[in-house]
Amino acid sequence: MPTLWNYRYAQRTQRMSSSAIRELLKLTEQPDMISFGGGMPAPELFPVAEIADATARVLRDHGAQALQYSTTEGYRPLREWVCETAGRAGLHASPDNILITTGSQQALDLIGKVFINPGDRLLVENPTYLGAMQAWATYGADYVAVDMDDDGMITAGLEAAFRAAPKFIYALPNFQNPSGVTLSLPRRQQMVDLAERYGVPIVEDDPYGQLRFEGEPLPAIATLDSLANDSPATYEGNVIYLSTFSKILAPGFRLAWVIAPPEVIRKLVQAKQGADLHSPSFTQLIAYEVARTGFIDEHVKVIQRVYRERRDLMLAALAAHFPPEVRWTHPGGGLFLWVTLPEGVDAADVLRRAIHEKVAFVPGAPFHPRGGGENTFRLNFSMMPPDKIQTGIARLGRVLSATLDTPGIAAPSLAVTP
Amino acid sequence: MPTLWNYRYAQRTQRMSSSAIRELLKLTEQPDMISFGGGMPAPELFPVAEIADATARVLRDHGAQALQYSTTEGYRPLREWVCETAGRAGLHASPDNILITTGSQQALDLIGKVFINPGDRLLVENPTYLGAMQAWATYGADYVAVDMDDDGMITAGLEAAFRAAPKFIYALPNFQNPSGVTLSLPRRQQMVDLAERYGVPIVEDDPYGQLRFEGEPLPAIATLDSLANDSPATYEGNVIYLSTFSKILAPGFRLAWVIAPPEVIRKLVQAKQGADLHSPSFTQLIAYEVARTGFIDEHVKVIQRVYRERRDLMLAALAAHFPPEVRWTHPGGGLFLWVTLPEGVDAADVLRRAIHEKVAFVPGAPFHPRGGGENTFRLNFSMMPPDKIQTGIARLGRVLSATLDTPGIAAPSLAVTP
Numbered sequence: 013m014p015t016l017w018n019y020r021y022a023q024r025t026q027r028m029s030s031s032a033i034r035e036l037l038k039l040t041e042q043p044d045m046i047s048f049g050g051g052m053p054a055p056e057l058f059p060v061a062e063i064a065d066a067t068a069r070v071l072r073d074h075g076a077q078a079l080q081y082s083t084t085e086g087y088r089p090l091r092e093w094v095c096e097t098a099g100r101a102g103l104h105a106s107p108d109n110i111l112i113t114t115g116s117q118q119a120l121d122l123i124g125k126v127f128i129n130p131g132d133r134l135l136v137e138n139p140t141y142l143g144a145m146q147a148w149a150t151y152g153a154d155y156v157a158v159d160m161d162d163d164g165m166i167t168a169g170l171e172a173a174f175r176a177a178p179k180f181i182y183a184l185p186n187f188q189n190p191s192g193v194t195l196s197l198p199r200r201q202q203m204v205d206l207a208e209r210y211g212v213p214i215v216e217d218d219p220y221g222q223l224r225f226e227g228e229p230l231p232a233i234a235t236l237d238s239l240a241n242d243s244p245a246t247y248e249g250n251v252i253y254l255s256t257f258s259k260i261l262a263p264g265f266r267l268a269w270v271i272a273p274p275e276v277i278r279k280l281v282q283a284k285q286g287a288d289l290h291s292p293s294f295t296q297l298i299a300y301e302v303a304r305t306g307f308i309d310e311h312v313k314v315i316q317r318v319y320r321e322r323r324d325l326m327l328a329a330l331a332a333h334f335p336p337e338v339r340w341t342h343p344g345g346g347l348f349l350w351v352t353l354p355e356g357v358d359a360a361d362v363l364r365r366a367i368h369e370k371v372a373f374v375p376g377a378p379f380h381p382r383g384g385g386e387n388t389f390r391l392n393f394s395m396m397p398p399d400k401i402q403t404g405i406a407r408l409g410r411v412l413s414a415t416l417d418t419p420g421i422a423a424p425s426l427a428v429t430p
Numbered sequence: 431m432p433t434l435w436n437y438r439y440a441q442r443t444q445r446m447s448s449s450a451i452r453e454l455l456k457l458t459e460q461p462d463m464i465s466f467g468g469g470m471p472a473p474e475l476f477p478v479a480e481i482a483d484a485t486a487r488v489l490r491d492h493g494a495q496a497l498q499y500s501t502t503e504g505y506r507p508l509r510e511w512v513c514e515t516a517g518r519a520g521l522h523a524s525p526d527n528i529l530i531t532t533g534s535q536q537a538l539d540l541i542g543k544v545f546i547n548p549g550d551r552l553l554v555e556n557p558t559y560l561g562a563m564q565a566w567a568t569y570g571a572d573y574v575a576v577d578m579d580d581d582g583m584i585t586a587g588l589e590a591a592f593r594a595a596p597k598f599i600y601a602l603p604n605f606q607n608p609s610g611v612t613l614s615l616p617r618r619q620q621m622v623d624l625a626e627r628y629g630v631p632i633v634e635d636d637p638y639g640q641l642r643f644e645g646e647p648l649p650a651i652a653t654l655d656s657l658a659n660d661s662p663a664t665y666e667g668n669v670i671y672l673s674t675f676s677k678i679l680a681p682g683f684r685l686a687w688v689i690a691p692p693e694v695i696r697k698l699v700q701a702k703q704g705a706d707l708h709s710p711s712f713t714q715l716i717a718y719e720v721a722r723t724g725f726i727d728e729h730v731k732v733i734q735r736v737y738r739e740r741r742d743l744m745l746a747a748l749a750a751h752f753p754p755e756v757r758w759t760h761p762g763g764g765l766f767l768w769v770t771l772p773e774g775v776d777a778a779d780v781l782r783r784a785i786h787e788k789v790a791f792v793p794g795a796p797f798h799p800r801g802g803g804e805n806t807f808r809l810n811f812s813m814m815p816p817d818k819i820q821t822g823i824a825r826l827g828r829v830l831s832a833t834l835d836t837p838g839i840a841a842p843s844l845a846v847t848p
Contacts, residue, residue: 015693028704071482078682117704126443264497276435282443286564287565288684292710
């Protein structure tokens, strides 16, 4: 007999999608697969020895505190470290502006819980981050999607998009997931100005900002907003800023942070109390112990160098192996680049062929909240070592050449419905 | 100018309560306060050395895996350990039945997200766990509350309560928070039978079951249900069972588990993907490394012994110092006991007087979903060392004697509204 629970799901569970892409990507977990599909950091760069030393010190000096319940807001020295780090980048914040979350995914979920009514429209880049849409699906979010070019979201389209009365703007200004594109400085300023004029606040999601391979860092949208709003010590502006330890230290710690006006933090804290009480004290104390010595700044340089080499290698391999009618972005940092196939070519179709050749990526359509993008896909360049990048892109080039040479030929069938 | 976010809160945030009790309890954080208010484990019992050793081994042997992203379901060896532990207690489950969550609080939140529509009625013990009501407030839960006696929820009241068509029963059968009461075996069986007959499934929250000081463990509600539903290897019944590492290892790890039918697990996994992707790989691998050697079983015996001593000490002190018209429960395990004052005496009032005398507890009214209980309060006996238990209960006895001797005299005013 089926469990009684079967008849009891809430209406909102109908909005939770069982992703076809996720089913397809399960096929990529075979050990001989070269996968450019995930968004994972290179595991060989994890600072295992530093974390082992830091853990030993934390357990020796603060064992009871590291293992006990703690406050929902997060470990205060870690929040102070966030303030100091943000301050060096020009965003002045106090601990009252900071909430430590269980990864940035939780920050997205809490923002949904606190701000999104069913039917609310959110203004996003097209394409945008899949995990945000996944978090906000259960809250009934709808979307207004603004197209991007090589300078990021085309802000000239913002005023028209504001007619849809969006609840907020959601932007990933640095090395965007999935496109790898960075929002230019003039457009950041324009976004801040327009948001203030039209009364539309901004969620700035910045997991990759520190992974810049070249050029000078651009000010965060929150920083530009704080200048406009004259926030000298405690930030009181219109931006909720998100960043994370997942890309600069270890995703397995599940630690990220929110910078927001104190009253927004208080609401997010209430929501977090109901969601998981607090993020792990243990990893918070260890992250602080690693960070307080300045180690992360040095470690980020290593990550930047390795990922830059891999990006360069992938760009060179793409130029060598991909057919001339295929285009791709040239990100200045982060983990991803974005490929556009000729109109009418289906990337999900290409993926099925590619999996036969033991190489995988993520098709672009699910990143498009209003549909479209079937001819696009995302490539990750951080996870695979150099030899696999070269072999994998060569294989993928052969698959693409065969696909583009023989349009209309059905892809080999796999036991998966796209 | 106030932040634009100020005008954008979702309707459900109105259901998030800013707890007056929490404000009052902030006053108890002074270092010279003897607080029986929290629900924390005794920090001096945390197995710091074992965790340090386990962490060193995990980082040496599985460093990359412990620091990387992992699956939403949880670390497979840890899920297998949960199956084995449950199996020893008579509940046969497979890894498809298990989800690792970021504390049991997250399990409560995910259950709310997956099952609760606004206005749904939940059938709960009266009083019940405050954190569950906090998690479910944002989903718009309503309550049917069934009174308890020394054998737990009075199941004779269940059939009448089922007329309100509750979505599910929420029960804490072992050493309940807040009352300390345990649901008797006949009543467990009756609850399972009635739930099956009336088609009402059960959430069984069992954070304290292993902290039994005397007598034989009673079978879990899920175990009785699995016998009724003939689930030999994979559990397919009507109970969602929750337990946690917070009370037997370390709350700072933020690790708990759900045992539920596989299709329920799949829905909870979808909800968790949007909520925080997965629980910390780092603490999951360490918890498994500590658990796999059988250490936790030995450690639990130490916790049982120490908490039993503290319970005995508190019961003796209550008998010695509390006025004769005050009554309290005699829990056979767990962390809490429950005090009932004469009708008309307000425990929040007593708390304000008590704080002046540097002793604190949690008033009982907020644990009552349908109101009432103003003359009750909860005492924690796990956290405070023996001398503070004696001193604190003596002080509280003096406050109570003074209060009961002089009814109608206003409590000293504090800068807090109860």
